[in-house]
Amino acid sequence: MRMNSITKLNVLTLVFLSFLLASCQDKNQKNTENQNQPEFQNKGHELVYEMVQKVGDFSSLADKKSVEYTYTYVTADGGTDISQEKYLFDGEYSYGRYTTHERTLPQFEGDIEQGYNGTEYWLKHNGEVITDEEALTRVKFNRPTNYYWFTMMQKLLDPGINYEYIGERPINDKEYHIVKISFDSPDDKPTDTYQLYINKETSIVDQFLFTVVDFGVEETPYLMLLDYEKIDGLLIPTKRKYKASTWNADLSDEGWITVNWTDIKFDTGITKDDFEK
Template sequence: MKTIQFIKFGILSLLLIFLSCDQKKEKDSSENTVAEVAKKETPKKKEITYNVNAPETIIRAIAEASGGWNNLWNLKDVEYTYTYEQADGKKDVSIERYLFDGEYSWGKYSTHQVNVLPEGTKPIVQSFVKGKSSVSMDGKKMTDEKMIATTDFLRQVNYYWFMMNFKIGDPGTTYQYIGQDTVDEKVYDKVSIAYDPQKTGKEANDAYILYVNPETKLIDQFYFSLPAWGINDTVLLMKVKYTKIDGIQVSTHRHVYIPNEKGEYPEEPSLSEVSTDIKFNNGFTVEDFKI
C-alpha cells in the first residue's frame, strides 16, 4: 500500500374590503375559492425514491438531495476559493471557476506548493476548454508538457470533486449495493462505484465505495482509488461536510485519510480540501476561461 501526498407560500394575500354584509359574504366565498386553488397549486415536496434493491435509485437520490440537476444547471456557473492543504502545512490555493454547460474549468493559483509547480512562486493560471488544457505562468502561456499534463489532471479532478454528487452517475457508471456499515453509531448504506473503460475512454478509472446517509441521502464519506497516482485499491478515505448555498449542498470541507503500510488510518486528516467564498451565477462565458 502506497502512501502519497496529494488532496446549500407564500401566496400574495388577496385582501378584498367590502362594506355591506352581502359584500362580506362575497368576500368570504372569494377567499375560500382562492384558498382551495392555492391548496391545489402549492407544489408538494418532491419525494425521492431510494431503494437499496435498485442502487440506481440511490445514485439519483444523491443528486436530488444535493439540490437537483435542474437547480444546479440554472445557476450556470460557480466561483470559489479552494485550499488544498497537506498535514505538513504545504498547500495549493486557487480561485476556481466552472461553467456547467460544457464542463469548462479554470483555476488561478496564488500559492502552489504541492501539485502545480512546487518549486515556483509565480501565479499559475490553468484552463480546460472544449477538452483542451492550457496553462500560463506570470501571464505567459506555457508549452511545457509536464505542466500541461498536470493542468489536464487538476482541471478535471477539481471539477469532479466539486460536482461529485451530480456526476457520480455519469454514463459508463456501474454500481452495486453492498450492504450496510456503522460509523460513529450511524448506519450507512454502501454502494460500490466503477466505470466502464469503453464509455470513459480511460484505461484506468477511479473506483469508489460510497457511504450514503439514508436520512439525508448525502454521501458522508467514501473510500476511493486513484490510479493516476498509482493507488489502484479503494483505500483512500474521504470524509465530507456540506454547506447549503443557493439550494445546493456543496461539499465545502473534504478530509482525506491515507493509511500506512499496515492499513492503519491516522486520527488527523492527511489532506484537507476547503472551499470558501462560493458564488453561483456569475455570468461567465467561454471566453472568460480561455488563456
C-alpha cells in the same frame, strides 16, 4: 325554493370540477416525476438517486450557469495550494489561478493560471504561456479533477456508471448504506472506484472511499470525510479531509489532507471568453 335548488346544484358542480381539476394536476405531476426518474439498475442506484435529489440534482446546478470560489488544499506536512477557481457548467469549462502552489507545479515562482476552454488545456506563468508537456500533463489532471470534485454528487447519475449495493454498516453510532461505484471504460483502461457511505437518516454521503488510478492509488484507497454547507438551495460539501485507508474504511496513521471551498458564488456572469488563454 327553485332558486335555492339551482344554487346548491351549481355549488356541487363547482366542488366536483375543482376536485377533478386537482386530481388531474396531481396525476400530471406524478407522471412528470416518473418520467424524470431513471430505471434503476439496483438498490444501490436508487439510493444514489435519492441522495442526489437531497443535495440538489445536476439541472439545479446547471441552472446556476457558473461558479467561482476559493480552493485551499493543505497536505499533511503543510504543503499548500490556494487557487481562485471558475467553472462554466455547460461544457465543463475550468479555470484556476494559483496564488500559492507549493504542491502543484512548485518550480514556477509567482502566480500560475490553468485553464480548459472546451477543447484545449493551457498553462500560464506570470502571464506567459507555458508549453512544457510535463507541466501541461499536471494541468490535464487538475482541471477536470477540480471540476469533478465540485460536481461529483450530481455527476454520480451520469451515463456509464455501475452501481453495486454492498450492504449496511454502523459507524460512530450512525447507520449507513454502502454503495460501490465503478465506471465504464471504452478503451479498457483502469478507472477509479468509489465506495459511498450514505447516511440512512439524512440520505447524504458522509464519507467515501476512492482510488486515484492516474497516480497509482488502486489497491489502497483514500477515505474522504465530508461536511456540507447549504448555498443557494444546494448542499455543497465545502469541508473535506482524507487520508489512506483500507477497503473496510480502517484509517492509516498518516496525517490528514484537507480541502476547503470558501467564498462560493454562483451565476457570476462569466462567459466562455474568460477561459481562453
